[in-house]
Amino acid sequence: MVKVLITGANGLVGQTLVRKFLLLSQFELLATSASECKIKGLDTDRFRQMDITSAEQIKTVFDEFNPEVVIHCAAMTQVDPCELNPDLCDLVNIVGVRLVGKASEQIGAKFIYVSTDFVFDGLKGPYSEDDQPNPVSTYGWSKLQGEYITRSLKVPWVIVRTILVYGVTLSMNRSNLVTWVRDSLSQQKPIRVVNDQFRMPTLVDDLADGIISIIDRNKVGIYHLSGPEMISIYDFALKIAKIFELDDSLITPILSESLSQPGKRPVSTGFVLDLAVDELDYSPRNIQEGLLMVQNLIGEFSVSPGIPPAC
Numbered sequence: 001m002v003k004v005l006i007t008g009a010n011g012l013v014g015q016t017l018v019r020k021f022l023l024l025s026q027f028e029l030l031a032t033s034a035s036e037c038k039i040k041g042l043d044t045d046r047f048r049q050m051d052i053t054s055a056e057q058i059k060t061v062f063d064e065f066n067p068e069v070v071i072h073c074a075a076m077t078q079v080d081p082c083e084l085n086p087d088l089c090d091l092v093n094i095v096g097v098r099l100v101g102k103a104s105e106q107i108g109a110k111f112i113y114v115s116t117d118f119v120f121d122g123l124k125g126p127y128s129e130d131d132q133p134n135p136v137s138t139y140g141w142s143k144l145q146g147e148y149i150t151r152s153l154k155v156p157w158v159i160v161r162t163i164l165v166y167g168v169t170l171s172m173n174r175s176n177l178v179t180w181v182r183d184s185l186s187q188q189k190p191i192r193v194v195n196d197q198f199r200m201p202t203l204v205d206d207l208a209d210g211i212i213s214i215i216d217r218n219k220v221g222i223y224h225l226s227g228p229e230m231i232s233i234y235d236f237a238l239k240i241a242k243i244f245e246l247d248d249s250l251i252t253p254i255l256s257e258s259l260s261q262p263g264k265r266p267v268s269t270g271f272v273l274d275l276a277v278d279e280l281d282y283s284p285r286n287i288q289e290g291l292l293m294v295q296n297l298i299g300e301f302s303v304s305p306g307i308p309p310a311c
């Protein structure tokens, strides 16, 4: 059995990886996160509270579990809080990667770092793995520093970049664009959504499957894993409204500049997926299929009496 440790396991990506790994008998899993376990159905033995900015906590957990693969999902993930609090952003997204990366190096564990399209400036997407990063925000900059740390490790490493991740967790406790649009419109709340930013939204299940494929196939290096379709965020919101049969007249298209957000966003990102398709058999769902899957999972997860509450 391959021993896999996940950081930031309470997050959207972390919880989805946990749900998938628990179904795969060739892996032994340890989920870790900063706060107490919020993952529905996970046995307490499979979870440790671990702050990635504490070398001491990392050492305790690594000494106990001795992972062979570390999937580093933990991060300060919101653009504006990073812009407003760059010291905290650097601590979590740079120092944290260094500490977890070094701990992995010390025990010879493969290190998989989850990164972002926000390392690019968004002027010429879609981007391939060897395009030159040029972040336009503190968040993007901090994640790029995390990539540099990852690349310097003397163990096999992987950088997985992804884009606008959406989906639903068993605990249904992680907000993302799809859940935000759905919840707002369900409550008849008007929302404003930018129509001048373009992304390739990623179903979290596809991302998790891609990461598992990287481990299964023993791959190293940089991989771009996103959905296959480029769309404006406004048009994506309209599709969400349509799938969930909600009133799309509540959605107003706006320009990014009218939001006056502290953190700048890249205009158009998107990824060239050829490497992942060729080497990982990566086959992401299109937006229609992805949203239908979310709709089905919401139905399934809201009536899952057999699953115990969060550990």
Ligand SMILES: NC(=O)c1ccc[n+]([C@@H]2O[C@H](COP(=O)([O-])OP(=O)(O)OC[C@H]3O[C@@H](n4cnc5c(N)ncnc54)[C@H](OP(=O)(O)O)[C@@H]3O)[C@@H](O)[C@H]2O)c1
Residues within 6 Å of the ligand: 007, 008, 009, 010, 011, 012, 013, 014, 033, 034, 035, 036, 050, 051, 052, 053, 072, 073, 074, 075, 076, 077, 092, 096, 114, 115, 116, 117, 143, 162, 163, 164, 165, 166, 174
């Ligand atoms: N979501 C996206 O659209 C997107 C797009 C591109 C890239 N990414 C990258 O994908 C990764 C996972 O994102 P996500 O969407 O799953 O994020 P998320 O839902 O915001 O979860 C991030 C997790 O990081 C944990 N964390 C924060 N500070 C920590 C610390 N000091 N020590 C330990 N854990 C800490 C949090 O733990 P607690 O909940 O326990 O406090 C949280 O569960 C991130 O690296 C992000 O940069 C995400």
